[in-house]
Amino acid sequence: MKGILYTGGELTDLLSFARLPSYLxxxxxxxxxxxxxxxxxHIRGCVSxxxxxxxxxxxxxxxAFWRTYDTVLETDVPFAQDSVGNQFLLRGDAVLFLDTETGELADLEVDFKHFLFGAEKFPVDALGLDLLRDFQRRGGVLAPGQLLSVSPPVCIHTASEKPQLAARPAADRLQWLASFYRQIKDLPDGQRIRFRPTE
Structure with missing residues (x-):
């Protein structure tokens, strides 16, 4: 892997570790x-x-994601996330992609090993790095423990050219995404809404 900013220390959460598949x-x-x-x-670790x-x-x-998102099962393992807080889940041996704005779940049709291989070979496409690269070109830096805030959200079609991007603590960003999802999950596609940035 390239551009490593952080690696987890000692395995301190052995209870979670014992529940994971052998390859993870x-x-x-x-x-x-x-x-x-x-x-x-960001691939999460078994730490306290x-x-x-x-x-x-x-x-x-x-x-936990299964407590918020209707498509996520309690047994799905949220092992990783991208720069904006979308989640990569393990369901059995399959890697799934959770869009945390809309709650849509997609099977990436790869296992963990091939997920890592795809991220290594084609990081921009596999990890959706376009927004992060745009943020970096503007002089922005994501520190470990931060995610990229995108305003307006990606799922909202607007006439504006470029979204506003900012680094936020990961917990704050994920909480905002969960709240946004709860507010829009029952709206039909194409529904007009008024968006007031609060992140």
């Missing part, structure tokens, strides 16, 4: 999670702290 355990034994591609990919890096927090915590 093998990866986490080598490096207990990582923030790579200059913030474009920091909370933003803890797999257990995203998987079973108070704000």
């Amino acid at each position: 355990q093998a990866f986490l034994r080598e490096q207990n999670g990582v923030v790579a591609y200059f913030g474009g990919l 702290a920091p909370a933003w890096h803890a797999l257990a927090e995203a998987w079973q915590g108070e704000n």
Whole structure:
């Protein structure tokens, strides 16, 4: 992996670790999670702290994704996220992509090993790095524990040319995305809405 900003320390959450498939355990034994591609990919680790890096927090915590998103199962493992807070989940051996604005879930038709391979070979496409690159061109930097705020949200079609991009603490960004999803999830496609940025 390129552009590594952070690697997790010692395995301290052995309860979560024991519930993981063997291939993910093998990866986490080598490096207990990582923030790579200059913030474009965050693979969570089995740690008790920091909370933003803890797999257990995203998987079973108070704000676990299955508690918010109708398409996510309690058994889905939210092992990673992209720069804007979209999630990569393991369901069995399949890697799924959760759009955290809309709650739409897509099967990427790859396993964990091929997900990593795709991210390594084609990071811009596999990880949707266009917004992060735009943010970096404007002088922005994502630190470990931060995600990219996008205003207006990507799912909203607007006449404006460029979205406003800013680095936010990961917990704040994910909480905002969950709130946004709850507000729009029952609206029909093409519904006109008035958007007031609050992030």
